[in-house]
Amino acid sequence: MRLKPGTAWSDAYERCCAAAPEAFHDDRVLNHWGGFWQRDGRPAPVFSPVDGTAIAGPPRLDRAGAARAVAGAADEHRQWRHLPLAERAARVSAAVDAMAAHRDLLALLLVWEIGKPWRTARADVDRCLDGVCWYLTEIEHMVAGRTPLPGPVSNIASWNYPMSVLMHAMLVQALAGNAVIAKTPTDGGLSCLTLATALAVREGLPFTLVSGGGAELSPVLVRGRAIGCVSFVGGRDAGAEVAASLADLGRRHVLEQEGLNCWGVWEYSGWESLTRQIRASFDYGKQRCTAYPRFVVQRELFHEFLAAYLAAVGSLRFGHPLAVEEPDDPLPELDFGPLISASKAKELGDQVGEAVAKGGVPIHRASLESGRFLPGQDTSAYFPPTALLSPPRSSPLFHAEPFGPVDTIVLVDTEAELLAAMNASNGALVATLSCDAQETAARLAPEVRAFKVGHNRPRSRGDREELFGGLGSSWRGAFVGGELLVRAVTVGPEGERLVGNFPHYTLLP
Incomplete structure (x- = not known):
């Protein structure tokens, strides 16, 4: 057995530097906030689960750095939310096309960073891009009578689906009129998300991508006053901490947590x-x-x-x-x-x-x-x-x-x-x-x-119009999928009750 020629981590990183030199330097990956790539934060050593190879580590910001990034996202949000839908859609479509052109590189990064087999990695990229294309054809009626949130959406997601869950959500959130913040998952996906973000911001999308520890950045990314919505995907313990932080804020939230299926x-x-x-x-x-x-x-x-x-x-x-x-x-x-x-x-x-x-x-x-x-x-x-x-x-x-x-x-x-x-498992x-x-x-x-x-068949998260949520302790906040994803990150008529599992009510679709 031998490593397939051209698939080494060094090959993948060299291709990243060539595709997005503004985001990848020879010695480290950069954060993106305030509309610029920032050589800040402290890169942490990381080793691929595939075979222990040293790979690019996240440039971890401290709380003050994250606060500056959130402030920059809030400034971008104030401009982006007033951009006409047709212009937002054109930019999102261009970003999707750019990512499609780098599909195999994004997939190779997923192999090295989180250990996905090749077929699964490419499927993760394809599900992201195909799903966003569907929203591009449906978005006009989904946002009719609705407005963007008062502040940017803050995304804190687990490492297992950087493209089909996290980047997919980011692109739809921007399409709906919001600036977007994402924290790189601590355990993997940095370079894949950085490349996708670089391709998106070239097309003018208001993306902020930062790295750092959850405990250090949570007060800013969850409780920061400028945040319009918190979208979390992860385990129950971390999700419960996020929910507790949101309890007194009355803030829009989507907290997808684990359950024993x-x-x-x-x-x-x-x-x-x-x-x-x-x-x-x-x-x-x-x-x-x-x-x-x-x-x-x-x-x-x-x-x-x-x-x-x-x-x-x-x-x-x-x-x-x-x-x-x-x-x-x-x-x-x-x-x-x-x-x-x-x-x-x-x-x-x-x-x-x-x-x-x-x-x-x-x-x-x-x-x-x-x-x-x-x-x-x-x-x-x-x-x-x-x-x-x-x-x-x-x-x-x-x-x-x-x-x-x-x-x-x-x-x-x-x-x-x-x-x-x-x-x-109570849900x-x-x-x-x-x-x-x-x-x-x-x-x-x-x-x-x-x-x-x-x-007599398994169920999955679903794509396009299929809805997704959880019962009991497996989900808190608004449900997503199809039109519900757009509703979760936009404001509807006064008195609207979102479909979801909230502290004071549960409304099923």
Whole structure:
């Protein structure tokens, strides 16, 4: 095995310097605020989860620097919000075209920075650009009778979808008439987001991109008086802190948080289909907000479920996303690469070990030796697919999302037990029921506390007109997707109640 020629990190960074020299210097990446690229902040050392290669680190601002950046965004917002829609749309369209021209470079950066396999990385870029193109065709009726927010939108997002979630939201927020602030995710995506931002600001979009620690910058990016809306994507602990910071401000917010998405199997016989679905559920190592890490299975069906499950996980392919046997070989078709960091892999390994020690039954534990790796490469961020039957209730794997290729399986005997097990985390983003009878699924689905419940198929975040939100503790604030995303970042008629999950009411679409 060898690294595919032309795909080394040095190759990718050299291409960034050539494509956007204003944003990439030979020794570091820059922040962008106040309409200019700023050589400020303290670059932090970062190593790729792919093989430990040193890559560009975020230029971390302190709180005072972030405050200056927010003030600059507020100035841009006062001008941008009055720009005619046709002009905003033309600039956003030009930015999309520029990003499309650099699609493969953006995808290669995602491989190195967050470990996405090549196919998954390109899909992330494509979903961003295709989604924004859809909004460009629909935006006129979406903003009719609405006005931009009083201040810029502040985005704090997790690292796993820099393009299809974060950059997509930024482009739509600007299209709707707002200046946009984004904090680079702490764990990865810096260079990809910087290149996309550089291409966008060349077309005149009011983007601010800064780096820094969440605890240091949160008072400015969340509570700053100029902020018009806070959009957060991440875990429940960090989301709860953001929600607490917003509690007394009455400020527009969109807080997408994790939940334990469950797949229930009850009175079911379509095992061949389920095998394909289980394999697909390991896409990107389950490092997705809509991953399914928990299967709740009718006990008398467990032997058939187990056969279908083992057939799926036994066919998974993981390893170095850029490793090939011959120079001319295409990049490998992998289900997943590394986790986001070696520390995350160790944490997950410790959780699995503790769960087994307390009674969890390992029904599948692959080894790293089954992965595709370069000779002698660092594999500390990789975690082979694992499945545990009956995780102990004291384990984090029982009640929280592992955010890695680890499944837990719980057996139940009654419908009441099925529903209780599927609702273990007080709210989720998605869920699925595998039932032969449509009537059974229709009766059980309303009792599952998830925003989307699929019948014999997985649910996802969705694209274009598909709505997205969460129930219980998995979501706070306005729902998004389709027209709801635009409503969340614009002001409607007086007295309007946004669709969403708010402290004083929940309004479903």
